Amino acid sequence: MLNFTHVRKFIGIVHVLKCLQGQTLRLARMAMKIYLGGEVLQDLCLRLQALQDDIYCGLCFRPKDMDVRFGFNLCKEEQDFLCKRKKYVAAAVKKVLQLEDDLQDHEQVPVVAITTTGGGTRSLTAMYGSLLGLQKLNILDSVSYMTGLSGTTWTMANLYEDADWSHKYLEEAINKARKQVTKCKIKAFTLDRLKYYYNELKERRQQGHNTSFIDLWGLMVEYMLHDEKDNHKLSDQRQAMNEGQNPLPIYMAINLKNNYSAQDFREWLEFTPYEVGFWKYGAFIRAEDFGSEFFMGRLMKKFPESRICYMEAFDSEDFWYRWTRDREDPVLHIKPHETETRLLTPAGALSTAFRDVLTGRPTIAEFPNFLRGFQMHNEYLENEHFSSWKDTVIDTYPNKLIETAQHPLSLADTGFFINTSYPPLLLPQRKVDVILHLNYSGGSQTLPLDLIAKYFSERGIPFPRIEMSEEDRKNLKECYLFEDAESPRAPIVLFFPLVNDTFKKYKAPGKLSADSNVISLISLSCPFHI
Numbered sequence: 001m002l003n004f005t006h007v008r009k010f011i012g013i014v015h016v017l018k019c020l021q022g023q024t025l026r027l028a029r030m031a032m033k034i035y036l037g038g039e040v041l042q043d044l045c046l047r048l049q050a051l052q053d054d055i056y057c058g059l060c061f062r063p064k065d066m067d068v069r070f071g072f073n074l075c076k077e078e079q080d081f082l083c084k085r086k087k088y089v090a091a092a093v094k095k096v097l098q099l100e101d102d103l104q105d106h107e108q109v110p111v112v113a114i115t116t117t118g119g120g121t122r123s124l125t126a127m128y129g130s131l132l133g134l135q136k137l138n139i140l141d142s143v144s145y146m147t148g149l150s151g152t153t154w155t156m157a158n159l160y161e162d163a164d165w166s167h168k169y170l171e172e173a174i175n176k177a178r179k180q181v182t183k184c185k186i187k188a189f190t191l192d193r194l195k196y197y198y199n200e201l202k203e204r205r206q207q208g209h210n211t212s213f214i215d216l217w218g219l220m221v222e223y224m225l226h227d228e229k230d231n232h233k234l235s236d237q238r239q240a241m242n243e244g245q246n247p248l249p250i251y252m253a254i255n256l257k258n259n260y261s262a263q264d265f266r267e268w269l270e271f272t273p274y275e276v277g278f279w280k281y282g283a284f285i286r287a288e289d290f291g292s293e294f295f296m297g298r299l300m301k302k303f304p305e306s307r308i309c310y311m312e313a314f315d316s317e318d319f320w321y322r323w324t325r326d327r328e329d330p331v332l333h334i335k336p337h338e339t340e341t342r343l344l345t346p347a348g349a350l351s352t353a354f355r356d357v358l359t360g361r362p363t364i365a366e367f368p369n370f371l372r373g374f375q376m377h378n379e380y381l382e383n384e385h386f387s388s389w390k391d392t393v394i395d396t397y398p399n400k401l402i403e404t405a406q407h408p409l410s411l412a413d414t415g416f417f418i419n420t421s422y423p424p425l426l427l428p429q430r431k432v433d434v435i436l437h438l439n440y441s442g443g444s445q446t447l448p449l450d451l452i453a454k455y456f457s458e459r460g461i462p463f464p465r466i467e468m469s470e471e472d473r474k475n476l477k478e479c480y481l482f483e484d485a486e487s488p489r490a491p492i493v494l495f496f497p498l499v500n501d502t503f504k505k506y507k508a509p510g511k512l513s514a515d516s517n518v519i520s521l522i523s524l525s526c527p528f529h530i
Contacts, residue, residue: 066297067289068370069275072282072385074429077238077274082111084244085144092141110433112143113425113491114247116440117448118150118415121181123440126498127155128177130438132170140166145432146247147421149414152440154225156249157308160237160273161230166246180225188223204310208303209291210408214365218313232308235288237273248272252421253314253411256364257394257404262416265392265404268423269411271311278371279427280389285370296373314365314411364410371405389423391459418455419448426461428489437495445476445497462490476500 069075074082083106090103093110103109114134116127127148134140148156159165159173187193197219201211209215222230240246251271255278256262267280277284285294293301376398380386394400414420419441425432441448449466456463464482472480476497484490506513 067285067299068294068297069284070282072279072429075275075284078248078272081241081244081248082144088141088244089144092138096138096142111431112434112436113145113147113432114143114436114438115147115421115425116149116152116438117419117421118152118413119440119442120151122442123151124154125177125181126440127152127438128170128174132174135166135170143247145250145425145430147250147252147424149252149421153251154221154312156251157232157312158225160240160246160249161232163239164245165240185224188220193223208301209306210366212366214313215310218310221312222309230307230309233305234271234273234308234311235305241273250424251311252414252424254414254417256410256412258410262412265394266417268389270424280386281371282385283371291367293368294370294372314413364412366408366410369405369407369409374405376401418451420452422452425491426456426463432491434492434494437493439496440498445499446473449495462487464490464493478502
């Protein structure tokens with residue numbers, strides 16, 4: 001005969017679990033008091049009290065043995081890397097500045113970083129040239145961080161397959177990249193290649209990962225950049241930092257929310273060979289665990305680490321932007337009164353469906369959310385670290401944030417918001433002194449810099465003011481320096497446009513060009529418009 005007491009207790013436990021996933025400890029206790037009693041109630045209440053006593057000012061639970069790292073400090077591996085990197089940076093700075101004495105104190109060694117913008121194959125190829133130029137000037141060894149998105153992440157992923165890439169002349173790496181970029185792409189659609197895609201996606205599903213169109217695109221990117229299967233993974237890149245011999249790469253993405261544009265909700269997510277995480281919440285997991293399933297900070301189901309091509313797939317903003325640009329307003333409107341008045345005609349069901357097919361987000365990559373099961377502390381808005389990156393209306397509604405945490409991560413190229421990879425370098429924990437901004441965007445060369453400067457200003461994040469004359473904006477020089485002498489926390493920014501006025505006359509420093517034709521990066525006939 002069915003024991004209704006046991007059924008009632010089972011239903012009660014289910015209610016408790018639901019409360020723990022999406023509501024509060026108070027509701028969980030209420031559910032237990034309704035359905036449970038005696039020693040079971042006492043034991044579970046004690047367990048809940050222990051969890052509550054271990055509150056973290058941001059996300060609620062913080063037991064010490066969790067697989068999610070909570071905190072706003074740099075991870076131990078990155079701190080160790082920086083100590084080792086100082087040796088290379090100190091030697092490079094001494095050589096470049098022709099100093100007589102060594103830099104003895106670590107505080108004397110500057111933290112220099114490279115930030116890039118996206119632009120598909122254009123940024124992929126241009127970044128190789130920029131790094132070669134820095135290498136020839138003996139500046140590359142003075143760089144501690146390098147951030148990227150879109151095509152520049154492809155460059156970085158290729159380079160970091162070699163543990164000593166920055167100590168080898170980059171001409172060889174450039175020749176390999178040139179071969180891949182210029183090869184015929186039609187072979188990506190041969191029958192053998194399509195079979196390869198099918199088998200790889202089938203294996204990925206068998207491993208436990210969800211698959212979608214974005215994974216297929218990742219395999220196509222793999223073919224475009226390699227002649228054979230690339231088994232390289234993000235965590236493998238630690239070998240390129242084990243002695244501090246190369247800059248630390250940081251790959252950027254944004255986490256979006258269904259039914260919201262990137263202007264209305266987005267969260268910066270960074271990837272390093274050590275960790276993947278949100279600085280907004282101070283929550284990080286090991287790089288090799290990204291894509292596995294977590295609940296309340298514990299690794300519940302471990303999946304094999306994804307190959308790098310699947311990570312590169314959602315960093316494809318420039319390829320897909322033409323399909324989605326009418327969905328994402330390129331102008332940053334944080335304040336409602338800044339938005340222009342528009343006339344909107346409601347669309348019918350058929351036109352809406354057709355529009356969704358053409359303008360949907362094909363580059364959204366879904367991964368298990370490692371924040372699942374957490375709750376926001378009731379004073380999370382008072383946390384200075386969270387407040388620094390609180391930039392959407394939803395951030396002030398904890399229920400909406402918790403709702404987001406219960407759904408998979410929806411990752412896209414940061415170009416859907418701003419074409420930039422600046423944010424990781426503005427964290428005070430990294431103490432970046434100088435940023436080399438290598439710009440590879442098409443169209444306006446200054447727009448990404450203007451937008452991110454406005455973004456930082458409205459959040460009170462120290463950053464120099466970007467002041468340029470109209471003449472300079474029309475005829476850009478080779479380099480611009482921006483600094484804020486009144487704010488010691490603001491980094492010095494050196495801005496390098498992709499094109500400038502001297503490119504019209506010179507093919508190299510001091511060498512006049514025989515071809516005076518002007519190349520437009522916007523024209524569809526331009527080979528750089530990729």
